[in-house]
Amino acid sequence: MIDKFKTLLWFLSKPTFYRHGIELFLRKFRSNCDSSLHVAQATDWAEQHTVSVQEALELVGLSEEGSETPKIDKQLVAEANSLAQQSKVKMGGAGDIHLIYAATLLSKAKIAIETGVAYGWSSLSMLAGLDDDPSSLLVSIDMPYPKMNNEGYVGIVVPHFLQKKWHLIRQPDRRGIMKAIKKINQPVDICHYDSDKSYYGRSYGYPLLWNALKKGGIFISDDIQDNLAFKNFVESKNLIFAVTEYKGKYIGITKK
Numbered sequence: 733m734i735d736k737f738k739t740l741l742w743f744l745s746k747p748t749f750y751r752h753g754i755e756l757f758l759r760k761f762r763s764n765c766d767s768s769l770h771v772a773q774a775t776d777w778a779e780q781h782t783v784s785v786q787e788a789l790e791l792v793g794l795s796e797e798g799s800e801t802p803k804i805d806k807q808l809v810a811e812a813n814s815l816a817q818q819s820k821v822k823m824g825g826a827g828d829i830h831l832i833y834a835a836t837l838l839s840k841a842k843i844a845i846e847t848g849v850a851y852g853w854s855s856l857s858m859l860a861g862l863d864d865d866p867s868s869l870l871v872s873i874d875m876p877y878p879k880m881n882n883e884g885y886v887g888i889v890v891p892h893f894l895q896k897k898w899h900l901i902r903q904p905d906r907r908g909i910m911k912a913i914k915k916i917n918q919p920v921d922i923c924h925y926d927s928d929k930s931y932y933g934r935s936y937g938y939p940l941l942w943n944a945l946k947k948g949g950i951f952i953s954d955d956i957q958d959n960l961a962f963k964n965f966v967e968s969k970n971l972i973f974a975v976t977e978y979k980g981k982y983i984g985i986t987k988k
């Protein structure tokens with residue numbers, strides 16, 4: 733009870749988070765699309781469609797059969813690991829940085845958007861893969877974890893030299909995504925979704941981000957085994973897609 737009250741106070745102290753807080757409250761009255769049954773169905777579906785990272789890149793037209801998958805620089809990852817050690821707060825873990833890096837690099841992306849930063853492993857991978865053009869930009873949206881005081885550590889693994897291509901919006905998806913799209917103000921080349929993993933969160937975020945993508949743009953979503961949102965999304969649009977597995981979790985990738 734006290735904990736719930738503290739969370740309420742945390743939201744009340746942040747007017748730009750009100751829409752997210754109201755949404756969380758309203759979800760209590762909606763049907764549960766993140767139940768264990770949905771998780772089981774989504775996991776089965778993801779398992780059935782799982783291919784290697786290289787095959788996934790081929791399926792969405794980013795790579796040719798037999799090519800070698802580009803890998804993020806080892807030194808950059810080693811430095812990022814030592815930056816991560818400086819965080820005094822434990823945050824959400826990284827997805828498959830090699831997939832995110834390869835998709836960004838091979839799509840020759842200049843304009844990228846992502847939701848969910850935490851330590852910033854996906855931000856690092858996208859920034860490292862972005863085109864060298866000085867106008868290249870990644871806009872990230874991240875709401876810090878409630879009551880954790882982790883604000884100072886969000887994006888900690890992104891080194892200074894990559895930060896000039898980076899704009900971080902520290903707000904929930906509800907507000908943050910629209911703000912990011914406005915800031916970018918042009919079609920997006922690649923998108924990575926890794927924030928609100930609930931069915932309703934994805935149902936809000938996916939269409940907005942999809943509409944912001946250019947034709948041929950790449951859309952990646954982490955943890956698609958959590959519910960049927962990614963499956964429903966690609967099926968409803970009849971999209972070519974692939975699924976990869978990383979540490980027992982599944983990542984969906986598709987192309988507009």
Ligand SMILES: C[S@@+](CC[C@H](N)C(=O)[O-])C[C@H]1O[C@@H](n2cnc3c(N)ncnc32)[C@H](O)[C@@H]1O
Nearest residue numbers: 824848849850852853854875877904905927928
């Ligand atoms: C799994 S972590 C992201 C990991 C990150 N992509 C990486 O590779 O290091 C999820 C992040 O999304 C944030 N988040 C959760 N719900 C959110 C929401 N509704 N809006 C914005 N950010 C949210 C969390 O606070 C956390 O920082």
